[in-house]
Amino acid sequence: MILALLAGIARADDAAADAPPAPPVDTPVDASPAGAALPEAESSAPSPVSSLFSGVHGSEELRIRYWHVPDKLTNFEDRNILDYVEVVNRLDLTGGSPNVGVGARVDGVGLFANRYILDGQLEHERELLGAGLASPFEDAYFGLEKAWVEVRSPAVTFTAGDAYLSFGRGIALNTVKNTDIDVDTSLRGARGVGHFGAWDVTIASGLTNPQQVALENPNLSLQPDVAHAVSGLRLDRYGLGAVNLGAHGVIFQYSRGYEEGKDGWRAYGQPVDAWVAGGSVEALGVKGLDLYFEGDGFGYTAEEIPVKAGYALYGSLAAYPGRASILVEGRRNKDTEWANTFSDNYELVSGPTLEYERVITEDSSAAVNSNDITGGRARIDLRFGNPEKHVTLVPYASVAVFRDEDLSGLHFNRAGETILHPIAGVQYIHEELHVLATAGQRVDVRDPMDDGTALGADRLLHADLDISVPLGGNLSLELAPSLMRYQWGVNPQQQTDFTDFSNTLALKVGAPWAFLIYTDYSDNPLIQSTGNLEGTLFGDAGEFLYGAAEVQWMPNSSTTLKAFYGAYRAGIRCAGGQCRQLPGFEGAKMSLTTTF
Amino acid sequence: MRALWLPLALVASLVIGTAQAAGKPAPDFSLRDLTNQAQTLAQHKGKVVLINFWATWCGPCQVEMPHLQAMAKELGPKGLVVLGISADAARDASKVKPLVVSKGLTYPILLDPQTTVVAQYNPTKTLPFNVLVDRAGNIDQVFSGYNPGDEVKLRAAIEKLLAVAAP
Structure with a gap:
């Protein structure tokens, strides 16, 4: 399969080499006012099929991991028979002409030395494939993980296959690739994006397609996807002076698993389990301010979800006085996380958390996913130096305040809590020298229990530094320490x-x-x-x-x-x-x- | 089968690794900038274009961006256009402009909330990720990641393209 793909690339290279260079086009940068219709990507006469793949490019990622497991199996204490080798390969290809784009991702994973057989008897094994996932190979799996075809016309871009989708600020829908935590969930179906004058229209429907094979994490007992049906529509209206308006709606039909007969495309045949409807208002450059506000209503009919409704509010205000950039954000979420009840290791809806996520703890992760939280964050950055003279100095400070009333799920807190998180930092860049430093303290102050029992406060002190120093010649040294100190209040799970x-x-x-x-x-x-x-x-x-x-x-x-x-x-x-x-x-x- | 697959994957990776992006047409796109004005790649044809994929949460990106600003200012009159494309999800869109202003960046920053362009140019979403497009609209080189000093190589590649007259 890989060799066949390589052959395709070789042909594509040949085609590209034969193609004459495009003539220069002296087109001025678009100077239309905010709100003007979005000009289409350059269009031309339909390309012949032979040139469809003239622009193939992509990426190849190969990982080979030898997992040493310090544990010993009883009676085999002198041997590392739990060790094994994992090979993961990911090939992404994209290509196309001005009018047609295609893309595919092929994932493969194989395990080696994952069985220990002594005197013909199996002593230990690690299974790559879990129940329900078919592969012709016992310890290897290949899959066409993503595939898409995109057709572009002057007014409409239509995608069939895998696409990512995000409405508003992600509160109503947010199926995205999140490389930081090895999550990549697309929507496999159809997506249309249209530009009609000052209107943008995005409409999509498909099945959630989380990645089957993890690139950076162990692949054991791989399971079939449980695909949920998601359908949504978003309208954007530009050109109302400095104001842009948006409205969207999304419906979810959740799969319960293969045994229920509602998996995959059959999910479309069942009643709607949840819906989100909302709107946004954006005003840019009004007296030097950028404003954004979004409100969303959530409805639930799935019997597994214990509430019937929820809502989310989010707003941001940015100002740029003098050397400063100021961003103030606020949010209120009530019973919005229930929309993620059926998604495993990824989230269908995920709006701004206003958290400094790099240092999130087990407890604050629950605040990220809280069903009853109100809060805000203000940040100010000051600009000094001049990047054009290769000197940039940006000190900054922020403070976040949250009130979390959710006591269910993963939450440690048995009573409501107020969270305060001040942070300060600096970025200094001078030629090849850079210093990035951040420090802060998060304090979660717990309310007393109804019986008067005090719960105290959890505290997290954190500091991280990234400094790179040129040593002369072609040498440079980079140091990146990070410290986190946890002090717990009254917490039965972590004292x-x-x-x-x-x-x-x-x-x-x-x-x-x-x-x-x-x-x-x-x-x-x-x-x-x-x-x-x-x-x-x-x-x-x-x-x-x-x-x-x-x-x-x-x-x-x-x-x-x-x-x-x-x-x-x-x-x-x-x-x-x-x-x-x-x-x-x-x-x-x-x-x-x-x-x- | 497994024994065959491992060397095949290795060979494939190494063969692909030697493949060059040079000469392949850069796919066109339309995205809105921070004032909702539109930008297409095609409108810059005839100039050397550096497409820089970055995100607000990406530290190396923020270290690299002042260097790009300096290049945009110094080499802009010679025909360089720097286009920054934010790979941030829509949920982080409010953070983008304050960060850009705080860094003193003046080159166009485009938003790609549906990740249509990111998916096409940078499917692994490696950041930062630079695509250098020549005056004829063809991809000359891609630069994945950033380490201090990489801007020197990038600048040299840009100046080499700028020395070539528009076709």
Whole structure:
């Protein structure tokens, strides 16, 4: 299959080489006022099929991981028979002509040394495939993960296959790729985007298509997708002076799993389980201010969801006085997260959280997904220096305040809480020197219980730094330490204060080579991975130390080869309004990423 | 089968890794900028265009952007156009302009809330990601990621293209 695709690329290269260069077009930059109709991408006469793939490009990502598992199997304490090797390959291809675009992603994963057989008897195995997922190979799986065809006309862009969709600020619908946490959920169906004068229309319907194969995380017991039907419409009206208006509606028909007979396309045949309807108003440059407001109503008819309605409000105000950029945002969410009840490891709706997601804890992840939260955040950045003279200095500060009343789900809190999170930081860039520093403290103050029991407050102190210093010649050194100190109030699930620390030290030798050393430390008693250094270099009982080294080679601007050996810790990671518990790792990894 | 698949994947990766993007037409697109005015790639044909994919949450992107601003200012009169395309999801759209202003960036920043252009040019969503388009509208090179000093290579590649007269 890969060779066939390569043959296709080779043909495409030939076609591109034969194609004459396009004539120059001296078209001035569009100077139409805000609200003017969106001009179409340059259109031309329909291309012959032979030139359809004249612009094929894409990327190839290969990961080979040797998983060392420190645990020993009983009676096999002298052997690492739980270790195994995982190979993941992802090939993305896109191409097309001015009028037609096509794209595909082919994923493959295979396990090696995942069985231990002694004297003809199976002692241990790791299964790649879970129940219900078919593959002709026992320990390998290939899938056409994404595929799409896009047809562009002067007024309409129509996509059949996989597409991403986001309405308003993502509150009503937000199916996106989130590379930070290895989540990639598209909508497999049809999407049309039309530009009619000052109107934009987006209409789509399809089945959720989460990625089957994880690129950066272990692939074990892969399950079939549970595809939910999602249909939506968004209208945007531009050109009302400085004001733009938008309105949208989305309906969800959830699959309950294959045994219910409502999976896949059959989900369309069942009643609507949930809906969202809302509108937005945006005003840009009104007396130097940019304003945005959105309101959404949620309705639920699915019997598994315990409420019938919810709503979300979001607003932002930006101002730019003098050297300052000021952004103030506010939100109110009441019973909106129920729309994500049936999605696993991804979210169908995900509006702005106003959180500093990089340091989100187990508890604050619940605040991200709260069904009853009100809050806001204000941030001010000050601009100094001049990037055109290669000096940029931007100090900034922000403060977020939330009131979280949700006590269900993943929440630790047994009473309402008020969250205060001030942060300050600075960015300094001068030629090849850069310093990025951020520090803050989040305090979750719990209300007392109804019986008067005090619950105290949870505190998180965090600081992170990224500094890169040129050492002369073609050498540069980068240091990126990060510290988080947790102090807990009265919390039945986590009573011990602890510290997490990590650091990356990178020595870069010109463009092609970089040598990195990673260190992790944690004394979290509930951590879900053990370190590879404790008891060897330093560290006491209850302290977990991790170390790793990596070599990177970049032979050209589009290719990176990495070799990694060592360990890093498990932990929760939040990005894009979603949080995942990511596993730790110990072993060796090789990765190749290239674009073409 | 597995034993065959591993070397096949390796060979495929290495072969693809040697493939060059040079000469392939850059797909056109239409996106709105921060004032809702429209920008297409085609309207810049005849100039050298650097398409920079970035996001508000991407640290290396923010380190790279002042260098791009300097290039836009210094090389703009010679025919360079820098187009920044925000890969932020719609939920982060309110953050984009304040960040751009705080960095003193003056080159056009475009929003791609449905990720139509990101999906086409940068399907892995690696950030930052730069696509250098020559005066004829063909992709000359792509640059994935950013490390201090990469701007020197990028600038050299741009100046090489600027030295070529428009066809």
